[in-house]
Amino acid sequence: MYSLKFTTESSSNGVVEREFTLGDDVPGVLWSPASGADRAPLVLMGHGGGNHKKHPAMSGRAGRLVAGCGYHVAVLDAPGHGDRPRTAHDEAEIAELFRARAAGEPEGPIVVRYNDHLAQLAVPEYRALLDALQELPEIGSDGPVGYWGINMGTAIGIPFVAAEPRVTAAVFGQHWPDVLAEKAKQITIPVEFDLQWDDEHISREEGLALFDAFASKEKSLHVNSGLHKELPRFEADSAVRFFARHLGAAVTARA
């Protein structure tokens, strides 16, 4: 059982941001509405490779969910990322990725292998995070829970969601099927999945194969023209609407 200790608290534009430590050494952040947070739905997010819990992609998505839907949103630094130390294994894998990139070799095999390693460490952390957050009175143990992660956030999120029956809707995208398709076959909740039609790292066939693998009766694929890093900003708005459809309104918004 990991405990959750809040370390900082600040507030801006109706969003309360609290940093915390999960257990001894996993840093995270929880964003909540400044008012009306009681028993609101929760969305857990996973950040991309090389990024961290407070990268603008994370704080921007959190702002949309908190201000737009009245939800709570939490994210952890992944192992070897953000404020967490890198192991010798992390350093070696990152060096190998940079070497392949400089040599013009495919990045996929390295990213797939390294992200799988990180996911094996991160999945129990996310499950412990959910346990701890559901003990907070403003979240509680009976509210809807979503998961949102693209790139490495998908590599961690697919095995997490496959193992975690409390998550009832998820947004994923932009990863390879090699390791993840088998886990995706265990997922039956509604899924929205993003891929880039001109992705220079993940082929169309690979992206479509991962989408196809989800056993969800209700799943949507959003493909946009453009390179790997050109996922349009409006897909974040679409993801927020997806969660609003599936997790429902915050209780206070219903009243």
Place this chain on the structure above:
Amino acid sequence: MYSLKFTTESSSNGVVEREFTLGDDVPGVLWSPASGADRAPLVLMGHGGGNHKKHPAMSGRAGRLVAGCGYHVAVLDAPGHGDRPRTAHDEAEIAELFRARAAGEPEGPIVVRYNDHLAQLAVPEYRALLDALQELPEIGSDGPVGYWGINMGTAIGIPFVAAEPRVTAAVFGQHWPDVLAEKAKQITIPVEFDLQWDDEHISREEGLALFDAFASKEKSLHVNSGLHKELPRFEADSAVRFFARHLGAAVTARA
């Protein structure tokens, strides 16, 4: 030069509906905002096979665009559809389609061939419709124009948009690439395209091939699980947002 004569006018919930005849014998309908219609963007729609200009899918989409965006929306009965007479050729093709359906044979080859025939008749009608609508003072000749049609509305819309430089954004979906891919290669405007992942008539490969054919720098594909007729209602909301992004606000909404 076709003239446009209004034949009926009614109003409901802030939407003015005017039926008209284009030229001698092409029936259509124009929906407009009851107030603030001046120089508002225009969306032309094409209905699905076997349907007509005032099918609920048409009036429902029009309601979203008029009430939500302040746009004008117009649709024609396709040749052989709605209030238009069927030729012997129409009757023969429809009989052949029903025969194939009853026999469990693929419908695609018949639909592709028959819709191509109808598109050759309908494209000049839609171009004449646009000419006539742009002469109305509340629309004018310098405003943004969109096109929205799924199924047969795509079979008519792709050759129409390929030939019509006044259209600057289009929503298509759910058709075969056989005839249309060559025309789609001439289209460079932003496109949103819908397909159903479990379509019993159009294979995934066929649907993806038609999306791939558009030369548009900016294009989005929305895939949903489900059969041919199960396109989710929320894709209509997505199309409305797509037009709002690309055609802009009605002038009065800007002021």
